[in-house]
Amino acid sequence: MIQRDLSVLWHPCTQMKDHETLPLIPIRRGEGVWLEDFEGKRYIDAVSSWWVNLFGHANPRINAAVREQLDLLEHVILAGFSHEPVVELSERLIELTPPNLTRCFYADNGSAAVEVALKMSFHYWRNRGQPQKTKFVTLQDSYHGETLGALAVGDVALYKETYAPLLMQAFTAPSPAGCYANDGESYAEYARRQFEAMAALLEKHADELAAVIVEPLLQCAGGMRMYHPIYLSLLREACDQYNVHLIADEIAVGFGRTGTMFACEQAKISADFLCLSKGLTGGYLPLSVVLTTEEVYQAFYDDYIKLNAFLHSHSYTGNPLACRAALATLDIFAQDNVIENNRKLAQVMGDVTRPLRDHPHVGEVRQQGMVVAIEMVKDKATRQSYPWQERRGLRVYRYALEKGALLRPLGNVIYFMPPYVITPEQIQLLAEIALGGIEVATDD
Ligand SMILES: *Cc1c(COP(=O)(O)O)cnc(C)c1O
Numbered sequence: 192m193i194q195r196d197l198s199v200l201w202h203p204c205t206q207m208k209d210h211e212t213l214p215l216i217p218i219r220r221g222e223g224v225w226l227e228d229f230e231g232k233r234y235i236d237a238v239s240s241w242w243v244n245l246f247g248h249a250n251p252r253i254n255a256a257v258r259e260q261l262d263l264l265e266h267v268i269l270a271g272f273s274h275e276p277v278v279e280l281s282e283r284l285i286e287l288t289p290p291n292l293t294r295c296f297y298a299d300n301g302s303a304a305v306e307v308a309l310k311m312s313f314h315y316w317r318n319r320g321q322p323q324k325t326k327f328v329t330l331q332d333s334y335h336g337e338t339l340g341a342l343a344v345g346d347v348a349l350y351k352e353t354y355a356p357l358l359m360q361a362f363t364a365p366s367p368a369g370c371y372a373n374d375g376e377s378y379a380e381y382a383r384r385q386f387e388a389m390a391a392l393l394e395k396h397a398d399e400l401a402a403v404i405v406e407p408l409l410q411c412a413g414g415m416r417m418y419h420p421i422y423l424s425l426l427r428e429a430c431d432q433y434n435v436h437l438i439a440d441e442i443a444v445g446f447g448r449t450g451t452m453f454a455c456e457q458a459k460i461s462a463d464f465l466c467l468s469k470g471l472t473g474g475y476l477p478l479s480v481v482l483t484t485e486e487v488y489q490a491f492y493d494d495y496i497k498l499n500a501f502l503h504s505h506s507y508t509g510n511p512l513a514c515r516a517a518l519a520t521l522d523i524f525a526q527d528n529v530i531e532n533n534r535k536l537a538q539v540m541g542d543v544t545r546p547l548r549d550h551p552h553v554g555e556v557r558q559q560g561m562v563v564a565i566e567m568v569k570d571k572a573t574r575q576s577y578p579w580q581e582r583r584g585l586r587v588y589r590y591a592l593e594k595g596a597l598l599r600p601l602g603n604v605i606y607f608m609p610p611y612v613i614t615p616e617q618i619q620l621l622a623e624i625a626l627g628g629i630e631v632a633t634d635d
Pocket residue numbers: 300301302303305334335336337406411412440441442443444468469
């Protein structure tokens with residue numbers, strides 16, 4: 192199986208030559224938090240299969256919903272046609288999100304949703320007679336996907352730098368993330384201080400700005416960096432003041448990941464565009480959605496010959512099977528008291544990883560709801576990081592696999608972002624494995 196794979200596949204986000212020494216792991220089945228390979232070895236999926244899985248693999252309730260839909264309708268074009276799952280899902284998403292969001296536009300992956308939000312924002316200003324508003328502001332360390340538009344408004348050098356000649360220019364505001372704060376400075380103080388640069392950018396460039404795009408509270412791919420909600424409150428006010436849209440990319444943080452259903456709730460704000468994907472279908476099928484306001488929708492609503500319509504589409508837009516999986520996922524949220532239960536699990540995640548703070552090669556242990564990140568450093572006192580070439584995180588990855596956990600670090604940052612069906616005992620086991628892995632990875 193491994194040989195067959197390596198002779199025909201090209202894997203995502205992978206230097207394929209690594210597989211000369213790093214074994215590829217074919218998975219035969221999944222159940223709950225567990226993935227099982229062909230030898231019967233099991234791994235706890237501590238990264239929710241790239242942050243998508245919420246309620247475990249082969250979840251009986253989501254399985255049943257998808258199976259039922261399969262016999263009715265697998266797919267239909269969404270232009271000119273409609274279907275029950277997409278209407279019901281839109282109604283429920285509008286119900287769950289702030290009152291200003293009244294319209295759902297679908298795509299089939301997170302990057303595509305970001306492209307939709309960027310294009311819609313630009314196009315809104317154009318339809319409203321302000322075609323000079325063409326630029327976007329992003330945050331340092333942000334990540335919004337890999338397609339060219341999404342990459343252009345991201346700031347992770349590893350993914351972006353190579354393609355710089357192909358990308359539109361965005362303004363980058365300095366990070367609000369508390370991991371950069373001075374000793375003794377709180378996350379809130381640092382966020383306020385860092386907001387001054389954002390405010391200055393908005394004031395100076397308001398005339399040419401379409402939107403600011405952010406990952407609310409938690410910048411995932413940029414190293415699981417967390418910031419205080421005050422930054423979002425200030426940003427919402429300033430966007431209103433300067434007539435600039437706010438795009439909330441909750442593709443990774445939506446659906447309970449940060450402790451509330453949506454991260455923006457913690458700042459009591461609403462965006463003009465809300466991008467959702469990943470956990471939307473419980474990790475079953477590719478689907479994404481951009482929610483926006485009636486104001487935006489109305490700017491496109493006109494006679495056809497004015498050519499103001501949003502002529503954007505993807506083949507699998509609003510796929511019925513994916514929408515059914517999403518509806519089953521929302522049912523679980525509604526029936527199982529998930530947010531409340533996650534609060535207890537998050538408490539356990541915090542408790543079991545607290546001792547790691549004292550480790551001589553751990554710079555910071557940070558947590559936002561159902562995500563804990565542990566940053567390995569070369570020098571604890573100065574926070575000096577290990578050179579990336581040493582690939583210390585990869586050592587943790589290998590160690591964890593041996594011990595039965597899928598922990599896929601981001602550089603030197605080890606993190607847990609497990610499905611919500613994980614148990615306190617399994618969280619304890621993950622902490623032990625992480626500690627062992629960090630010991631092995633930092634002992635020279
Ligand atoms: C994963 C991610 C994306 C991109 O989603 P894909 O489905 O991988 O294209 C965009 N934004 C954020 C915040 C993400 O974490």
